[in-house]
Amino acid sequence: MITQELEEVLITSTEIDSRIKQVAKTISMDYGHLENTPLVLGVLTGCIHFYSDLTRRFKFPIITEFMAVSSYGDMIESTGRLEIIKDIKDSLLLNRDVLIVEDIVDTGLTLIMLKQMLISRGAKSVKIVTLLDKPAKRKFDIEPDYCCFKVPDKFVVGYGLDYKGLYRNLPYVGVLKEEIYKE
Ligand code: IMP
Numbered sequence: 001m002i003t004q005e006l007e008e009v010l011i012t013s014t015e016i017d018s019r020i021k022q023v024a025k026t027i028s029m030d031y032g033h034l035e036n037t038p039l040v041l042g043v044l045t046g047c048i049h050f051y052s053d054l055t056r057r058f059k060f061p062i063i064t065e066f067m068a069v070s071s072y073g074d075m076i077e078s079t080g081r082l083e084i085i086k087d088i089k090d091s092l093l094l095n096r097d098v099l100i101v102e103d104i105v106d107t108g109l110t111l112i113m114l115k116q117m118l119i120s121r122g123a124k125s126v127k128i129v130t131l132l133d134k135p136a137k138r139k140f141d142i143e144p145d146y147c148c149f150k151v152p153d154k155f156v157v158g159y160g161l162d163y164k165g166l167y168r169n170l171p172y173v174g175v176l177k178e179e180i181y182k183e
Contacts, residue, residue, distance in 0.1 A: 003167070006157075006174040011149055013171040016131075016159060017053070019148045024057035027129065027146060031099070032060045038097040039123075043114070044068040044086065046103030046160045048168070050131040050148075054101065062099075065092060071110040082113040094122040103160050104132040104151075108140035115142065132156065132173065149173075155181055 031038055040062040042051040047066075055062060068086035098118055105111055105128075115126045129146040136153040151173070157163050158170030163181055167174075 003170065003174070005167075005177055005180050007154075007177045009172050009174045010151060010154075010156060011159075011173040013159075016148070016172070020050070020053050021057060023129065023146050023148055024054055027054075027099070028057075028059040031058070031097070034060075034097055036096065037061050037063055038099055039063045039065055039092060040099045040101060041088070041118075042066045042101045043103070043110070045168070046162065047101045047131075049160045050103060051101045054129070063092065063096075067114075069110060069114060071113060080109050080113055082110070082117060090121050093118060095124045096122075097125045098123045098127070100126065100128045102128060102130045102144070104134060104156070105130045105142070105144055105147075106134050106137045108138050108142040111144075112140045112142040131159070132161075 040055055044066050045068070055064070065088045066086065067084065067088060070083040070085060072081045100111065100114060102111060111128055115128070118126045127145040130144040131148045132151050133144055133147045134151050134153060154175045155163065156173050157167035157176050158173045160168050161173065162168045163176055
């Protein structure tokens with residue numbers, strides 16, 4: 001099923017599957033020997049398929065949690081506000097190694113603020129794994145610790161990523177035609 005609203009398929013479901021296998025293996029090597037069970041924190045809603053496919057390949061126990069956040073930024077001052085729509089308990093974070101699971105890192109605003117907030121609430125360490133990274137759009141000094149694919153400066157949808165709530169269920173990542181979002 002290739003939707004007419006797409007310019008092209010950027011990453012096929014086979015490519016996603018095999019890359020997730022590799023990244024899950026690397027993360028399992030890094031997190032497999034921790035004393036305490038790490039908290040794997042999905043950022044809703046874009047992480048849904050990625051979270052599920054990635055964590056089912058981990059070779060170590062995890063605590064599964066999700067947050068929903070929205071970021072508003074002042075690009076000039078490099079400051080922003082993080083609105084928390086769905087939160088987790090502080091007691092879950094205290095002295096815990098946290099792995100954030102994100103769909104895409106764009107300007108980096110969401111992740112820089114989320115990471116700061118988790119550390120200020122007591123997390124022992126915070127790392128980031130992202131399905132996609134759009135480095136051309138970066139405005140904040142943050143890099144994911146693990147990344148599956150770098151993508152060009154185009155609006156992408158599918159495999160969890162949306163435009164106005166649509167396209168999240170596509171099994172691949174595609175480039176949305178400009179005419180769809182520039183109407
Ligand atoms: P950032 O705070 O600018 O890094 O934005 C991160 C959020 O913007 C992601 O979690 C996505 O929800 C959204 N986003 C950024 N680029 C895209 C895209 O190309 N397609 C769909 N959502 C995107």
